[in-house]
Amino acid sequence: MPRPRLGAAVGRLTESKLFFPLVVLSLILLFDLIFDPAFFNLQIIDGHLYGSLVDIFRNGSTIMLLAIGMTLVIATGGVDLSVGAVMAISASVAAILINPDIKSLVTDPDLTVTPLPIVILVTLFVATLCGVWNGMLVAFGGIQPMVATLILMIAGRGIAQLITTGTRIQIFYEPYAYLGNGWIVVPVSLLIVGGVFVAAWLMTRRTALGMFIESVGINARSSFFSGINEKLVKLFAYMFCGFCAGMAGLVASSNIRTSDANNIGLNFELDAILAVVIGGTALGAGGRFSLLASIVGALVIQAITTSMYAVGVPANALLAVKGVVVILVILVLSAQVRDVVRRLVSQAPQAT
Numbered sequence: 166m167p168r169p170r171l172g173a174a175v176g177r178l179t180e181s182k183l184f185f186p187l188v189v190l191s192l193i194l195l196f197d198l199i200f201d202p203a204f205f206n207l208q209i210i211d212g213h214l215y216g217s218l219v220d221i222f223r224n225g226s227t228i229m230l231l232a233i234g235m236t237l238v239i240a241t242g243g244v245d246l247s248v249g250a251v252m253a254i255s256a257s258v259a260a261i262l263i264n265p266d267i268k269s270l271v272t273d274p275d276l277t278v279t280p281l282p283i284v285i286l287v288t289l290f291v292a293t294l295c296g297v298w299n300g301m302l303v304a305f306g307g308i309q310p311m312v313a314t315l316i317l318m319i320a321g322r323g324i325a326q327l328i329t330t331g332t333r334i335q336i337f338y339e340p341y342a343y344l345g346n347g348w349i350v351v352p353v354s355l356l357i358v359g360g361v362f363v364a365a366w367l368m369t370r371r372t373a374l375g376m377f378i379e380s381v382g383i384n385a386r387s388s389f390f391s392g393i394n395e396k397l398v399k400l401f402a403y404m405f406c407g408f409c410a411g412m413a414g415l416v417a418s419s420n421i422r423t424s425d426a427n428n429i430g431l432n433f434e435l436d437a438i439l440a441v442v443i444g445g446t447a448l449g450a451g452g453r454f455s456l457l458a459s460i461v462g463a464l465v466i467q468a469i470t471t472s473m474y475a476v477g478v479p480a481n482a483l484l485a486v487k488g489v490v491v492i493l494v495i496l497v498l499s500a501q502v503r504d505v506v507r508r509l510v511s512q513a514p515q516a517t
Contacts, residue, residue, distance in 0.1 A: 182445035182455040186462050189443070193468045200476050213348040217475060225467030226354035227252070227413040227430075231437035232444070232459040233358075233365050234296075234409030237402040239441050242382045242451030243303055243310035245403060248410040248437055250321020251295045252430030255414025257325040259288045260334035260424035263341060267332050274339040281340050289411045295321070296407020300400035318434070325426035334424045345420030354416045358460075361412060365405070366456055375454075378402060382451020436466050439491065466491075 197204040197217070207216040231248050238245045261267070262279040277284070295317060302313035336342065347353035369375030380388040381395045388395045410430075417429050438448065443462030446454040469487055478486050496502065 182453075182458040183461060185445070186443050186458050186465060190461060190465050190468060193465065193472055197468075197472050197475060204472075204475055212350065214351055217471060219352070221464060221467050221471050222355055223352040224471065225463050226352070226358050227417050228433065228436050228440060228463040228466055229358045229460050230361060230409050230413040230416065231433060232440040232463040233361055233456060234406030235437045235441050236444065236446055236454050236456055236459040237365070237369070237378055238310075238406045239438070239446050239448055240378050240382045240451050240454040241399050241402045242385065242449065243399065243402070244314065244438060244448065245296075245299060245406050245410075246311060246314040246434050247295065247299060247317035247321055248406065248413070249430035249433040250318050250325070251292050251407055251410035252414035252417055252433065253322050253325040253426045254295060254328070255288050255292045255411040256418035256424045256429045257328040257334075257426055258291050259284050259341070259415060259418060260336055261328055262287060263336055263338050264334055267330060267334060272337050274337050277338045277341070281338075284341065285415065288415060289408055292411020292414065293404055293408045295410070296404040297400065299407065300403030303403060304396040304399040322426055325424075329424055329426065333426075336418065336422045336424070342419050342422055345416045345418070354420070357412065357416060361409060362456060362460065369456065374398075374401070379452055379454065382454075437463075440466050442495075 194204075201217075204217045207214060207218065209215070231252075235245060235248065262284045263277045265278055279287075299314050299317060302308045302316070303310050306313065343353060344357070345354055349356065369378065377388070377393050377398045380391070380393055381398045385395045388398075413433070414430065418424055421429075440462035441454075441459045442448050443465055444455055444458035444460075446452075446459065469491070470483065473483050473486055
């Protein structure tokens, strides 16, 4: 292949939103390979696939779910700070539906007051309503997204506590626990992520919705004069983000088998936003987005956490180390670094 054509191909590769997140993820995994060669070991036990790589995907499922919804919100030029609180509300709603009598501890793994399909549907409906609330404030109330969603971020955990009267409800119902702990060769939570991702991808890449979202993010006023109802587009983005947060709340609460309103989803909104930014969607500017790149960004966040534990970083120092690594990742993904890479690539064909 001639060098100019090769340089053009490399240039298109670096322009892809997937390129830099994959590079960062590869560097993290390379670090794991150097410091812990057993990190990549995989084994099948009782028909289940186990290993550190599987743990990254399994433990990152909640962040991936949040990142899918957050991508659409940030693509419209907004942001949703309430997804962690919505996770807590969802966990409380699901727990109270399974066991409304809080004072009695139901330990029967086969007993639930409300059928599981109803539990899931009602929980997702409540989470979606939370997204509608945020969308109404942003789209129709004209409130800045950060302020509008901050309201539910602050009040959400209080609402979750009110639902369960401040009690951590233990969930013993095994079919519900299957959402976060079940396996069909791979973790069930990954299959849930895959289903939500495919649904979001079909909506945004096989209909005009994705183009409308990007158009509103680039210039909402011009979109309005082009015949796009930018308010409904924003409302849908926040509504879908609430739905994804509800699904993440179901997975998280079924994994730990309790409705812990204080800790479920705590600070997850920051991880979700960072995952989307790593995926190449511009925070505050909106516009072009890639759902798959956001998924890779979520894996980068989880890989950092898993890697730190694997090399022996204590839990009380994890946040500090994670902060340093995140700063380095953001620097690598900065526009200045991208410009340098593109400049080197464009000069490559002339090299002798």
